Amino acid sequence: MDDPIVVGIDIGTTKVCTLVARVEGERNLRILGVGIEPSHGIRKGTIVDLAAASQSISRSVEKAQRSSGLEITSALVSLAGSHVSSVNSRGVVGISGGVIDQDDVARALEAAQAVAIPHNREIIHVIQRGFTVDGQDGIRTPIGMHGYRLEVEAHIITASQTTVENLRQCVQAAGVEVNQFVLNPLASGEVVLTETERQMGVVVCDIGGGTTDMAIYIDGDVWHTMVIALGGNHITSDIAHGLRLSLEQAEEVKKAHGHALEREVSPEEAITIRTFGEEGPKQVSRRELAMIIEARAEEIFQHVLQEIKRSGYDGLLPAGMVLTGGASLLPALRPLASQVLGLPVRLARPENLMGLTDQLNSPAYSTSVGLLYWALLMSEASVPSLRGRHRNQGGVIDWESVKSFFKRLLP
Numbered sequence: 001m002d003d004p005i006v007v008g009i010d011i012g013t014t015k016v017c018t019l020v021a022r023v024e025g026e027r028n029l030r031i032l033g034v035g036i037e038p039s040h041g042i043r044k045g046t047i048v049d050l051a052a053a054s055q056s057i058s059r060s061v062e063k064a065q066r067s068s069g070l071e072i073t074s075a076l077v078s079l080a081g082s083h084v085s086s087v088n089s090r091g092v093v094g095i096s097g098g099v100i101d102q103d104d105v106a107r108a109l110e111a112a113q114a115v116a117i118p119h120n121r122e123i124i125h126v127i128q129r130g131f132t133v134d135g136q137d138g139i140r141t142p143i144g145m146h147g148y149r150l151e152v153e154a155h156i157i158t159a160s161q162t163t164v165e166n167l168r169q170c171v172q173a174a175g176v177e178v179n180q181f182v183l184n185p186l187a188s189g190e191v192v193l194t195e196t197e198r199q200m201g202v203v204v205c206d207i208g209g210g211t212t213d214m215a216i217y218i219d220g221d222v223w224h225t226m227v228i229a230l231g232g233n234h235i236t237s238d239i240a241h242g243l244r245l246s247l248e249q250a251e252e253v254k255k256a257h258g259h260a261l262e263r264e265v266s267p268e269e270a271i272t273i274r275t276f277g278e279e280g281p282k283q284v285s286r287r288e289l290a291m292i293i294e295a296r297a298e299e300i301f302q303h304v305l306q307e308i309k310r311s312g313y314d315g316l317l318p319a320g321m322v323l324t325g326g327a328s329l330l331p332a333l334r335p336l337a338s339q340v341l342g343l344p345v346r347l348a349r350p351e352n353l354m355g356l357t358d359q360l361n362s363p364a365y366s367t368s369v370g371l372l373y374w375a376l377l378m379s380e381a382s383v384p385s386l387r388g389r390h391r392n393q394g395g396v397i398d399w400e401s402v403k404s405f406f407k408r409l410l411p
Helices: 050-068 102-112 161-173 183-190 195-200 232-243 247-257 285-311 333-341 363-379 383-389 397-404
Strands: 003-010 015-025 029-037 074-079 085-094 121-133 134-138 149-162 179-184 200-205 212-218 220-226 270-273 281-285 321-324 346-347
Touching: 003 050, 003 161, 003 363, 015 050, 015 363, 029 102, 029 195, 029 363, 050 161, 074 085, 074 161, 074 183, 074 321, 074 363, 074 397, 085 220, 102 121, 102 149, 102 195, 121 161, 121 179, 121 220, 134 321, 149 161, 149 220, 161 383, 179 183, 179 200, 183 200, 183 220, 183 321, 195 200, 200 285, 212 285, 232 247, 232 285, 247 270, 247 285, 270 285, 281 285, 285 333, 321 363
Parallel strands: 003 074, 074 179, 200 321, 321 346
Antiparallel strands: 003 015, 015 029, 085 149, 121 134, 121 149, 200 212, 212 220, 270 281
């Protein structure tokens, strides 16, 4: 098998999903192995019990190994949690030879990383947003241009060093080395966004169990990222408190009867539940359930709106929002999001997959599948494939193609 194999481990609050895929053709992925396991020891995207989290990851990896028949030694791993933060920074360098080359771009990005980052934080991604050459801004690819002064604007994503180390330790305990951590909304964005949406201006919103992860794309690049510590589990918890149910029952009720807009549910509709302290089952208005869900879902989108406004890019999103993640499956969540945000909203899921895809055609697996596309980008950005694939007829490297791969992979 000459085709490269890529592996991603999505470690979420509700599930751990390990995927193994073979790269076929240009950018086609055939899913060879799937390992989905409920999460234990993980809350709001961070590890709270090392042993329990390690076991969940080990079981997920074992399932993927059994179904693919391949041994997993290294993988890309998803990262989320409220400990993630981002900052925009500028780096300036002088051009010695008069013509800008790849080394000058690398030096400019290095200079951009020289911001005051606390010692307990680790840089996860450095994403270039645009270049300025001798005062002329808006340059996408400066390589080959003449100039004396190169300036880059970069988006730097950092995370808590201790949290990242704990996550790395859990994955290593399962016998797997971490190639790179990838922020959830960036992985999801690889799968659910179209190139037009990236260029126009769009926000990806991945609502998981414990966190809501968002990334703003403008002019094809990431301009802002944020993780909000609210998710589908908070809705489940509200239902459990409001209707006096166990969390397991509340989750079942949410999935079977949940609705995010109270006004769209008939007052006559009733559901049967068994509450704490009651002898037998009792009937509850489905509208009451919808009222509980709507209140929390609206709060999540208010936080998202607040974050979009805080970023300063709220007027630059004509493509609106792309909604994904497990909690986005709630009926009427899309119209509620559109109502709160005042933006067009589209629900998205992974598409055009081959192989073992039965379970994966759901918004809940956007991050999992997105990790495979990141691994694919990394394999394409390796030096041997650059020599072969990105040369044009004249034997000159097509730096636009190279740059599009490298821009997502730093550091």
